[in-house]
Structures are given as C-alpha cells and as structure tokens.
Amino acid sequence: MLKIGQLVVRNSRFISNIELKRTLATAAAGQPKVETEKNKDAKLQPNMSFMANMFRGELEASQVFPYPNVLTEEQRETLNMFIDPVTKFFTDVNDPVKNDDTATIDPVTQAALWELGGMSFQVPPEYGGIGANNTQYARMGEIVGAHDLGVGICLGAHQSIGFKGILLFGTPEQKKKYLPMVTDQGRVFSAFCLTEPSSGSDAGSIKSRAVLSADGKHFILNGSKIWISNGGIADIFTVFAQTEVVDQKTGKKRDKVTAFIVERGFGGVTNGPPEKKMGIKCSNTAEVYFEDCKVPVENVIGEVGDGFKVAMQILNNGRFGMAGTLAGTMASCIKKASEFAANRLQFGKKIQEFGGVQEKLARMATLQYAAQSMAYMISGNMDRGSQDYHLEAAISKVFASEAAWYVCDEAIQIMGGMGYMKETGLEKVLRDIRIFRIFEGTNDILRLFVALTGIQYAGSHLKELQKAFQNPTANLGLILSEFSNRAIRSVGLGGIDLSGHVHPSLQDSAKLCAESIELFGRTVEQLLIKHGKNIVDQQFLLNRLADCAIDTYAMVVVLSRATTSLNNKLDTAEHERLMAEAWCIDAYDRIQVNNKKISNPAFHKLHEKQSLISKKICENEGVITVSPIDV
Known part of the structure; x- marks a missing residue:
C-alpha cells in the first residue's frame, strides 16, 4: 500500500481514481465529484468548487463572486448580542497568563463559559444551544483567537470536533440524549478520539478495536488514543475503532473503521495525566484508554464501517473555524506591533517611518485580511448549503x-x-500558534491532499477526452469544443476573464489572478501528461503546485471581498483595495517562481540532491559532518 495514496489506473496513463485512504485520510473528507469505476454510471451533480475547477484551468465563479453575505437581520442581532458579553468575559473574567502558568482553566472561568453559551454555540435551540450558523461561529472564533488560544482549543475540541459528529450524523435519538448534555444544561465536556501511538497522519492504521458482543447488543471497545484535547475532562467521546464488516459484494469479512459515541460512565474508560506542552497549556491534553468498554450498538455514529467518512467530514467541517480564530489572533498581534511602531523613537524617528517596518506591517495586515476573507468566504458557502x-x-x-x-x-x-x-504576551501567542500547523491534519499532508485531490478532478477530464477519441464520431462535439478552447487560448484570446466580477479599480489585479489560474491549469495538465500515475510520488512538485493553489485562492477571495467593500462604499474600502492590490502583486510573483520550479530541470536536480542528503542523515541518525577543527 502506498504511503500517500493508491492509484487505480485502467487503460489510461491519466489518473482515474486516487484513493486517499491512508496518509491523506486524516486530511480529507468526502469524495471529489468525478467519474470513477465505482460511480461512472451514476448521474453526478457538477462540482461547484472554485479550487477543483481551477485544477482544470477553468473558472467556476459562483462560490467566490460576489463575496457571500448570508446573515439575516435576526442572525446579525443575535450575533451582536453575544459579541459584547464574550469580549467582556475575555477582558474581565478570563486570565490567559494565569491559565498558561497553571496549565488549567479554573472552575470559575469554566462556569462563565458555560453560562455564556460559548460551549454550545452551534447546538440547535431545541437541545439547549444557541443555534449559530457557521458564519456566526467564525465571528465568535475571532474574538476567542484575539484573547486566548488555549481556551479556544478547549472550546473547539468540545464543539468543533468533540460532539460535531452527533450534530452532523446523529440519529434523532442520539441528538435528543447527548446534545443537551454538552450545553449549559448538562455541562459535560466532549472530546474527539482519533489519533493513536501508531497512527498520526496515517489514520488508516489505527489499532483500537470494537467487537460485537454475542448477543448483538454491544460493541466491546479496546484501545488507546493519544494527544486528545479535553481527554482528561471529557465524559462524552467520539471514538474511532476498527470493526469487522462483511463486504456486500464478495461476502468476505474485512476491517473497517466505525465511529462511536462513548460515555465515560460506560466503564473501562480512563485517562493519563495531562501532557506538558509547548503552548495551549490550559487546554487539557491526555491519553485516553478503553478497556473492555461496552458501547451500545445504538451509539454507532452513521453506519458500521463508515467511520472514515464521519471523521473526515467532522474535520473538514471545522477547518474554516481555524482561519477565523487565527484572524483574530493576527489582529491582536498587529495591534501590539503597530502601537509600538507608532510610539517607539530610534535615530530621531518613530520606527513606523522606516521602510523595513512598513514592509513588515503591510505584509502582516494583508495576511490577516486574506485569512479572514477565506474564513467568511467558506463559512458563507457552507451556510448556503454548499457541499463542495x-x-x-x-x-x-x-x-x-x-x-x-x-x-x-x-x-x-x-x-x-x-x-x-x-x-508583552507575544511569546505565549507564538507558543500557542505553533500547534495549528500540526493538528487536525498537518499542513504537509493537507498540501498533498489539495494537490492530489485537485489533480484527480483534472485527470478525470483528460480521461474523458481520451475515451472520446476511441469513438470520435459519437463524441465529436466534446473533441471540437476542447480543441477550439485550446486554440483560442494559444493565440491569447478567450481564456479566464475576471473583469466582470471585480471592481473597475481592481482590473489590473484581476488580470494577474486570471493569468495565474490559466497558468495553473496548464501546469496541472503538463504534470499529468508527463508523470501519469507516478505523479503521486512527486511530492517536491506537488508541494509547489499546492503553494500556487493557495496563493491563487487567496488572490480570488481578497479581490471578491474588496470588490464588495468598494461597491458598498465602506469606510475601509480604499484600504482594502490597497491590500488586495498588494497581495495580488506579491502572490503573483511567488506563483511565477513556483511554476518555474515545477518545470525547470535544475530544481528537479536540487530535489534529487536534497533527497540524497536526507537519506544519508537518516542513516547516520544525525549530522554527518564534523567540526572543521576536528578533521
């Protein structure tokens, strides 16, 4: 089994199906809507994802233009009712320094969080929650991120992933029983138990096991989970374990992961001491053990064997919240730095007048603006019902x-x-931030997920074209359309045009973005033609491709948001225009560089040398060279 993913290629050198079941499993949720051997006869809905279509060099603008505005007046009023109390909680009740020093959240602070409704913000009102949508949740995340990421992890582990499986997949009975428990009514913490000692990014290798009892009424769960946020304080767990299922087609038995709702009160559930961490110290992180824990069959989330689907949907459903939360963190950091720069005198000038400081602050602001824009772009699409x-x-x-x-x-x-x-407080923030590049799918794995999933979608289109040539008479329309489009693009006509989507003052930036989309599509096609199924092994190229995708998506979201602000004549519109223009110039330059790295043999040789250096270091288990004076 391949470490990064398995490719099934039948009668084609293009990718027909990338099964991201192991290393990519922790990163991904839901199958891209492309034709595979499994669903080729099914009538599929079109994939409306901007990113998926960009991998084909095509523009699907419906989810990026115009910038989403999904809150009703009533929802805005509800949100505004919470902003002041939540802010007041973080300024008057919560003490981030104390939390960090004691590595706990004291009972008074916990009680205040429950009373605010902060622990059950997205639970429907009929179960005792606030009933917030994703956009409202992102706004609360911003406030939390601006004040205390440790508390934010406790909140997120509880509701963003802890009981999210019950919200997304729970039966009416499961919701009725458990959701009131995780609100202020019950004040019961929840946790998400996926990671094990032998399975980090490789979630498919989990060893925890649940065996159906002889009477068919319980699953007997055994195993252990590590680095579980809220693991030492939770009484309700979403747990993933291997179960034996019968393949409906072959009749053979095989292991598949199943998701369970597990109560500490079932017995056989214990935990280790709190882990000592670099940051987010006040959030409880512990190992959790399950020994002959009897889980009722009615506590299966979804269907038996559907655990991967459940886990990945939970993780995907909550990732936008990190962008919202960290946008708040960045705003707080920028505030401290800009206040300092506006008052600090050096060499007879305030340091805000020095070009080096100006460059730093401007880039910091554009990064915060782009991250915030992504968070609300995605939450808005989710609230409108998007699945893509x-x-x-x-x-x-x-x-x-x-x-x-x-x-x-x-x-x-x-x-x-x-x-x-x-x-100053920034050293704590730096320690707290570091974990965000690791948990809920490491950034390294997510880059591969973005690149490989997008390539799968692009490859399905090329395979469709290849099949069309096997019967050109019946598929003449498709063939002529494809070559007509390519011919038009080759002479500089047609192609991607964003001019109708952006404000007139942003036309130059829109051209940079459109050019980047077209270049990206050509690069993907060239990689597929050159490497075919072996593209899965080209991580050096896939990482560059993912970076291009990330930069381009950021260009689109800031153009969309700035356009809406300009059209609505907001007080911040001109400043937003400047940031959008600055970001597009900066991102365009990186995209050009990364595309050159993908196509330039010199950079391929660099990777070959880096690979050899790495292997030697690992063989030696450390640096090979010695101090020059010891030679």
Missing part, C-alpha cells in the same frame, strides 16, 4: 496557521527585546 468546500477549507487551515506564525513572529521582531519579554 473541502479543498478551500484545507487551504484556509494551511494559510491561516502559517500566516499567524509569520505575523506573530514579525510582531515580536518589530518590538525587539520588548516583544521577547513575557509581559
């Missing part, structure tokens, strides 16, 4: 987590020694 947001959600997690690290690090740099001091 998985690539965009993965991109938002990667982008926001890396942008937040950069912004906080640069804020410290601007403030110099003062920024390094604990008193």
Whole structure:
C-alpha cells in the first residue's frame, strides 16, 4: 500500500481514481465529484468548487463572486448580542497568563463559559444551544483567537470536533440524549478520539478495536488514543475503532473503521495525566484508554464501517473555524506591533517611518485580511448549503496557521527585546500558534491532499477526452469544443476573464489572478501528461503546485471581498483595495517562481540532491559532518 495514496489506473496513463485512504485520510473528507469505476454510471451533480475547477484551468465563479453575505437581520442581532458579553468575559473574567502558568482553566472561568453559551454555540435551540450558523461561529472564533488560544482549543475540541459528529450524523435519538448534555444544561465536556501511538497522519492504521458482543447488543471497545484535547475532562467521546464488516459484494469479512459515541460512565474508560506542552497549556491534553468498554450498538455514529467518512467530514467541517480564530489572533498581534511602531523613537524617528517596518506591517495586515476573507468566504458557502468546500477549507487551515506564525513572529521582531519579554504576551501567542500547523491534519499532508485531490478532478477530464477519441464520431462535439478552447487560448484570446466580477479599480489585479489560474491549469495538465500515475510520488512538485493553489485562492477571495467593500462604499474600502492590490502583486510573483520550479530541470536536480542528503542523515541518525577543527 502506498504511503500517500493508491492509484487505480485502467487503460489510461491519466489518473482515474486516487484513493486517499491512508496518509491523506486524516486530511480529507468526502469524495471529489468525478467519474470513477465505482460511480461512472451514476448521474453526478457538477462540482461547484472554485479550487477543483481551477485544477482544470477553468473558472467556476459562483462560490467566490460576489463575496457571500448570508446573515439575516435576526442572525446579525443575535450575533451582536453575544459579541459584547464574550469580549467582556475575555477582558474581565478570563486570565490567559494565569491559565498558561497553571496549565488549567479554573472552575470559575469554566462556569462563565458555560453560562455564556460559548460551549454550545452551534447546538440547535431545541437541545439547549444557541443555534449559530457557521458564519456566526467564525465571528465568535475571532474574538476567542484575539484573547486566548488555549481556551479556544478547549472550546473547539468540545464543539468543533468533540460532539460535531452527533450534530452532523446523529440519529434523532442520539441528538435528543447527548446534545443537551454538552450545553449549559448538562455541562459535560466532549472530546474527539482519533489519533493513536501508531497512527498520526496515517489514520488508516489505527489499532483500537470494537467487537460485537454475542448477543448483538454491544460493541466491546479496546484501545488507546493519544494527544486528545479535553481527554482528561471529557465524559462524552467520539471514538474511532476498527470493526469487522462483511463486504456486500464478495461476502468476505474485512476491517473497517466505525465511529462511536462513548460515555465515560460506560466503564473501562480512563485517562493519563495531562501532557506538558509547548503552548495551549490550559487546554487539557491526555491519553485516553478503553478497556473492555461496552458501547451500545445504538451509539454507532452513521453506519458500521463508515467511520472514515464521519471523521473526515467532522474535520473538514471545522477547518474554516481555524482561519477565523487565527484572524483574530493576527489582529491582536498587529495591534501590539503597530502601537509600538507608532510610539517607539530610534535615530530621531518613530520606527513606523522606516521602510523595513512598513514592509513588515503591510505584509502582516494583508495576511490577516486574506485569512479572514477565506474564513467568511467558506463559512458563507457552507451556510448556503454548499457541499463542495473541502479543498478551500484545507487551504484556509494551511494559510491561516502559517500566516499567524509569520505575523506573530514579525510582531515580536518589530518590538525587539520588548516583544521577547513575557509581559508583552507575544511569546505565549507564538507558543500557542505553533500547534495549528500540526493538528487536525498537518499542513504537509493537507498540501498533498489539495494537490492530489485537485489533480484527480483534472485527470478525470483528460480521461474523458481520451475515451472520446476511441469513438470520435459519437463524441465529436466534446473533441471540437476542447480543441477550439485550446486554440483560442494559444493565440491569447478567450481564456479566464475576471473583469466582470471585480471592481473597475481592481482590473489590473484581476488580470494577474486570471493569468495565474490559466497558468495553473496548464501546469496541472503538463504534470499529468508527463508523470501519469507516478505523479503521486512527486511530492517536491506537488508541494509547489499546492503553494500556487493557495496563493491563487487567496488572490480570488481578497479581490471578491474588496470588490464588495468598494461597491458598498465602506469606510475601509480604499484600504482594502490597497491590500488586495498588494497581495495580488506579491502572490503573483511567488506563483511565477513556483511554476518555474515545477518545470525547470535544475530544481528537479536540487530535489534529487536534497533527497540524497536526507537519506544519508537518516542513516547516520544525525549530522554527518564534523567540526572543521576536528578533521
């Protein structure tokens, strides 16, 4: 079994099906809507994802233009009712320094969180929650991220993933029983139990096992899970374990993952001591053990054997929230750095007048703007009922987590020694931020997920064209259409045109974005033609491709948001225009560089050398060279 994914290619050198079942399983949810051997006869709905279509070099604008505005007046009023109390909680009740020093959230603070409704923001009102949609949840995440990421992890582990499976897939009976428990009514913490000692990114290798009892009434669960947020304080767990299922086609038995709702009260559920971590110290992280735990059959989430689908939908459904939360964190960092720059005198000038500081602050602001724009773009599409947001959600997690690290690090740099001091608060933020590039799908895995899933969608189109040539008379329309489009593009006509979607003042930026989309589509096609099924092994190229995709998506979302602000004549519109223009110039340059790396043999040789260096270091289990004076 391949580490990155299995490819099934039948009568074609193009990819017909990339099964992201192992390493990519933790990163992905839902199958891209392309024709595979399994569903080729099914009538599929068109994939409306902007990113998926960009891999074909095509523009699908419906989910990016215009910028979504999904809240009703009543929903805005409900949201506004919570903003002041939540902000007041973080300024008057919560003490992030104390939380960090004691590595706990004290009972008074916990009680205040429950009373606010912050622990059950998305639970429907009929079960005791607030009933917030995704956009409202993203706004609350911003406030949390601006104040205390440790508390944010406790909140997110509880509702973004802890009981999210019950919300998404629970039966009416499961919802009626468990959702009131995780609200202020029951004040019971929940946790999401997927990772094991032997399965991190490779979620398919989990060893926990659930065996159906002889009377068919219970599953007997045994196993252990590590690094579980809320693991030591939760009483309700969403647990994933291997179960034996019968293949309906072959009649053979095989293991498949199943999701369960497990109560600590079932017995056989224990946990280890809280882990000592670099950051997010006040969030409880512990190993959780299951020993002969009797789980009623009615506590299966979804169907037996559908655990991967459940796990990945939960993770995908919550990733946009990280972008919202970290946008709040970045805003807080920028505020500290800009206040310092506006008042600090050096060499007879305030440091805000120095070009180096201006460059830092401007880039920090554009990164925050892009991450925030992604969060609300995705949440808006989700609230409108879209099912085609998985690539965009993965991109938002990667982008926001890396942008937040950069912004906080640069804020410290601007403030110099003062920024390094604990008193300023940025050293805690830097420690807290680091985990976001690791958990809920590492950024390395998510980059491969974005690249390979997009390539799968593009490859299905090329395979369709290849099949058309086997019967050209019957498929003449498809063939002529394809070659007509290519011929038009080759002479500089036709192609991607964003001019009708963006504000007149952003036309130059729109051209850079359109050119990037077209270049991206050509690059994907060239990679498929050159490497075929072996593209899965070209991680060096896939990472460059993913970076191009991330930068281009960021271009689109800032153009869309700035256009809406300009059209509505918001007070911030001109500033947003400047940030959108700056981002597009900066991103366009990186996209050009990464495309050259993909096609330039010199960079391929660089990777070959890096691969050899890495192998030697691993063989030696450390640096091979010695100090020059010891030679």
